[in-house]
Amino acid sequence: xxxxxxxxxxxxxxxxxxxxxxxxxxxxxxxxxxxxxxxxxxxxxxxxxxxxxxxxxxxxxxxxxxxxxxxxxxxxxxxxxxxxxxxxxxxxxxxxxxxxxxxxxxxxxxxxxxxxxxxxxxxxxxxxxxxxxxxxxxxxxxxxxxxxxxxxxxxxxxxxxxxxxxxxxxxxxxxxxxxxxxxxxxxxxxxxxxxxxxxxxxxxxxxxxxxxxxxxxxxxxxxxxxxxxxxxxxxxxxxxxxxxxxxxxxxxxxxxxxxxxxxxxxxxxxxxxxxxxxxxxxxxxxxxxxxxxxxxxxxxxxxxxxxxxxxxxxxxxxxxxxxxxxxxxxxxxxxxxxxxxxxxxxxxxxxxxxxxxxxxxxxxxxxxxxxxxxxxxxx
Numbered sequence: 001x002x003x004x005x006x007x008x009x010x011x012x013x014x015x016x017x018x019x020x021x022x023x024x025x026x027x028x029x030x031x032x033x034x035x036x037x038x039x040x041x042x043x044x045x046x047x048x049x050x051x052x053x054x055x056x057x058x059x060x061x062x063x064x065x066x067x068x069x070x071x072x073x074x075x076x077x078x079x080x081x082x083x084x085x086x087x088x089x090x091x092x093x094x095x096x097x098x099x100x101x102x103x104x105x106x107x108x109x110x111x112x113x114x115x116x117x118x119x120x121x122x123x124x125x126x127x128x129x130x131x132x133x134x135x136x137x138x139x140x141x142x143x144x145x146x147x148x149x150x151x152x153x154x155x156x157x158x159x160x161x162x163x164x165x166x167x168x169x170x171x172x173x174x175x176x177x178x179x180x181x182x183x184x185x186x187x188x189x190x191x192x193x194x195x196x197x198x199x200x201x202x203x204x205x206x207x208x209x210x211x212x213x214x215x216x217x218x219x220x221x222x223x224x225x226x227x228x229x230x231x232x233x234x235x236x237x238x239x240x241x242x243x244x245x246x247x248x249x250x251x252x253x254x255x256x257x258x259x260x261x262x263x264x265x266x267x268x269x270x271x272x273x274x275x276x277x278x279x280x281x282x283x284x285x286x287x288x289x290x291x292x293x294x295x296x297x298x299x300x301x302x303x304x305x306x307x308x309x310x311x312x313x314x315x316x317x318x319x320x321x322x323x324x325x326x327x328x329x330x331x332x333x334x335x336x337x338x339x340x341x342x343x344x345x346x347x348x349x350x351x352x353x354x355x356x357x358x359x360x361x362x363x364x365x366x367x368x369x370x371x372x373x374x375x376x377x378x379x
Contacts, residue, residue, distance in 0.1 A: 019103040039362040041376035042089040048113035050076035051154040055108035068097045079158030110356035112151040118346040119155025121325040123165045125332040133171035135344035149176035194222040200229040217247040226259045234312045247316040254294035266291035266298035273301045277334035289330045297336040304337040
């Protein structure tokens with residue numbers, strides 16, 4: 001058996017093993033009773049950003065391996081918004097050859113399109129902040145991690161086109177860095193390194209000694225001394241601070257305030273920097289993101305104020321911890337001075353919204369679809 005034949009057999013074997021059984025049994029039934037040319041319409045039930053490249057490439061690769069002709073009509077440009085119920089793709093070919101592919105290509109469409117929409121919303125809400133995709137640890141395996149990195153890049157590129165946003169500047173893993181135009185992933189230290197080192201400053205020194213060429217991003221919440229440790233690190237690395245090669249990362253959890261803040265002082269910080277932000281009606285969550293515990297807008301303004309007053313105005317601020325589209329909208333509405341957001345929260349929160357669906361809308365050129373899905377027919 002040649003390598004190509006073996007690869008093709010493996011590809012078909014994977015499809016057979018992972019497709020819904022009623023599709024594989026339909027394939028055998030149609031093969032016995034006579035094939036037809038069919039057209040599938042693929043759609044979703046909620047607005048999304050069009051992010052189907054991985055699915056389309058997979059269908060084309062399967063067509064090549066099977067030696068069949070498949071016509072794929074993409075109804076939107078990559079990153080464009082598609083409404084709920086609008087056909088995303090029309091896929092035309094042999095019923096026998098297409099029917100058992102549906103399960104697998106739908107898996108590659110739904111979550112990516114929703115994540116791309118979420119990424120777009122986040123980038124447009126905070127157009128002057130860069131984003132780093134920290135999603136890989138929350139993904140269910142390598143295939144999902146690749147899909148989500150692709151989705152973030154699609155939403156980011158669309159945001160750049162529409163609003164001149166900075167968008168996603170990279171991600172955390174080497175394997176998916178290419179989606180962001182990078183050769184490697186980005187990142188410096190987790191909390192574990194600080195615990196190992198025994199102090200925030202020592203962890204920064206150890207990292208910089210090991211990777212002197214990498215811009216230094218230092219977590220400062222491990223010991224609950226965000227301000228104290230940030231200033232100590234800045235004073236230890238004045239050249240990096242002056243050159244804009246040093247960043248302070250706030251990742252304070254929601255169980256406490258950033259060092260130096262409490263409810264009263266948080267309101268005072270916002271009054272100095274964005275008084276209109278706290279005078280508007282806010283939900284409990286929105287108010288917390290402004291003046292509450294964890295990484296709030298007040299915390300970011302507070303850190304920026306301290307750094308600037310100490311002469312470290314070139315030091316950047318990186319934030320993480322629960323930055324989804326809603327939190328980004330609140331941060332953006334008060335122009336919180338965030339340089340970079342580390343986030344995995346562009347991942348879909350409601351998995352039921354990610355379900356993509358495909359219906360056949362024509363058999364041998366005759367349009368027909370189940371009752372209630374007439375909106376999928378070609379006009």
